[in-house]
Amino acid sequence: MSTQKTATIEKTVPGAEDFLPILGTDFVELYVGNAKQAAYYYQQAWGFQPVAYAGLETGRKDSASYVLQQGKIRLVLTSPLQEGGDINRHINKHGDGVKVVALWVEDARKSYEETTKRGAKSYMEPYEMEDEHGHVVLSGIHTYGETVHVFVERKNYNGAFLPGYREYKPTFSVDTVGLKYIDHMVGNVGWNEMNKWCEFYAKVMGFAQMVSFDDKDISTEYSALMSKVMSNGNGRIKFPINEPAEGKKKSQIEEYIEFYNGAGVQHIAVATDNIIETVSTLKSRGVEFLSVPAVYYDDVLDRVGQIDEDLEPLRDLGILIDRDDEGYLLQIFTKPVLDRPTMFFEIIQRKGAQSFGKGNFKALFEAIEREQELRGTL
Numbered sequence: 001m002s003t004q005k006t007a008t009i010e011k012t013v014p015g016a017e018d019f020l021p022i023l024g025t026d027f028v029e030l031y032v033g034n035a036k037q038a039a040y041y042y043q044q045a046w047g048f049q050p051v052a053y054a055g056l057e058t059g060r061k062d063s064a065s066y067v068l069q070q071g072k073i074r075l076v077l078t079s080p081l082q083e084g085g086d087i088n089r090h091i092n093k094h095g096d097g098v099k100v101v102a103l104w105v106e107d108a109r110k111s112y113e114e115t116t117k118r119g120a121k122s123y124m125e126p127y128e129m130e131d132e133h134g135h136v137v138l139s140g141i142h143t144y145g146e147t148v149h150v151f152v153e154r155k156n157y158n159g160a161f162l163p164g165y166r167e168y169k170p171t172f173s174v175d176t177v178g179l180k181y182i183d184h185m186v187g188n189v190g191w192n193e194m195n196k197w198c199e200f201y202a203k204v205m206g207f208a209q210m211v212s213f214d215d216k217d218i219s220t221e222y223s224a225l226m227s228k229v230m231s232n233g234n235g236r237i238k239f240p241i242n243e244p245a246e247g248k249k250k251s252q253i254e255e256y257i258e259f260y261n262g263a264g265v266q267h268i269a270v271a272t273d274n275i276i277e278t279v280s281t282l283k284s285r286g287v288e289f290l291s292v293p294a295v296y297y298d299d300v301l302d303r304v305g306q307i308d309e310d311l312e313p314l315r316d317l318g319i320l321i322d323r324d325d326e327g328y329l330l331q332i333f334t335k336p337v338l339d340r341p342t343m344f345f346e347i348i349q350r351k352g353a354q355s356f357g358k359g360n361f362k363a364l365f366e367a368i369e370r371e372q373e374l375r376g377t378l
Ligand code: FE2
Pocket: 184, 186, 267, 269, 346, 356
C-alpha cells in the first residue's frame, strides 16, 4: 500500500514545470488569539505533540509561537504579546486563520528568485538564520488574500524547528490520531478570481491544473462553488482553489469570504491510513464533524462499487466515499474549528484515488447548508 502511494506521489503531473522543486509542506502557521490554549486544543483533541516554542523565555518580545507535530504535519500557532502590530491586525480582520503555508525547498534563494522573477510579490527577501544546530535560509512571497508562502531551506539544520525556537517537550502527552501528512490545502478566493489564482500558481510556481472539474458537476444548485486543483510537478503539493458561484442558496464560499474578510485558507486536508480509527478517536475527544443524511448510504455502494471497509462504521461516523479511475477514497469534514465559520479540516484516506471527492459534493453541500441555516447565513 505505502509503496504504491509513494509511486503515485512521485509521478510527474503533466504540464507542471519544476523550476521550483518543492520537497513538501514544511509548516502551516496560524495567527490565533491565544496560542497557548490553541496548542492545548490541537494536542488534546487532535493528538499533535508540541516540539518547539518561542516567546518571552526565548528572548522574543512581541509574540509567542508553539510548534506542534504529528507525522509530517507541523503546525505553528502564533499570538501577539502586545497591542498593535501585524499579527493583531490580522486577527482583528480575519479571526484566527492560516497566515503562512510554508514550503520545504532545496534552495530558498533560488525559489525566491524564480517566483519573484515570474511576478510574485515579495513578502520576505531571502535571509539566513543560525544557531548551534546549523543554519536555515527563509524567503517568502504573497499569495491570495493576506496568505503567504514561506520557502524553507533546512538542509543544513538539525534543531527542533528553526533558529530562535527552543525544543519544547511537555511531560503531558496524548496519543496521536494517526495523521500522516497534508494531502491538500484549499484556498477560497472571491467572485471570478479562481482563474486568476490558478494562473498565479501556473505562472509563478510552475504548477499545473490537476483535475478538471466540469462546471456542471460542481456548480449545481447545491454546491454554489467552482473549483480547480493546482499541483506542483511531483504532486506533493496540491492547492485546490474555490470561488463562489450562483446557487439556490448563498454560497458557502461567500460566507467564508464575508467572515474571513477576504480570501484565505478554507480547509487543510490531512491524510490517515485508517480513517475509521482516526475519526473515532477525534470524535471521542470532542472534534465535531459534518453529518450526512442517512440516505447517502442507501445507494453509495452502487455508486462507488466494492470497498475494503464495512459500511456500518462508515455510516455511523458519517464518512463519505468516492471513486475515480484509479481507486476510491474515504473522507470527512469537520465543522469550522473557529468561532467564525471559516477554516475547517478534512480527514482523507486514499485507496488509490487521486481526486478530491467530487461525487460527494452534493451530499456534502447539503450538510453544509444545514449548518449555514442554523447560523442564519443562507
Ligand atoms: Fe478537500
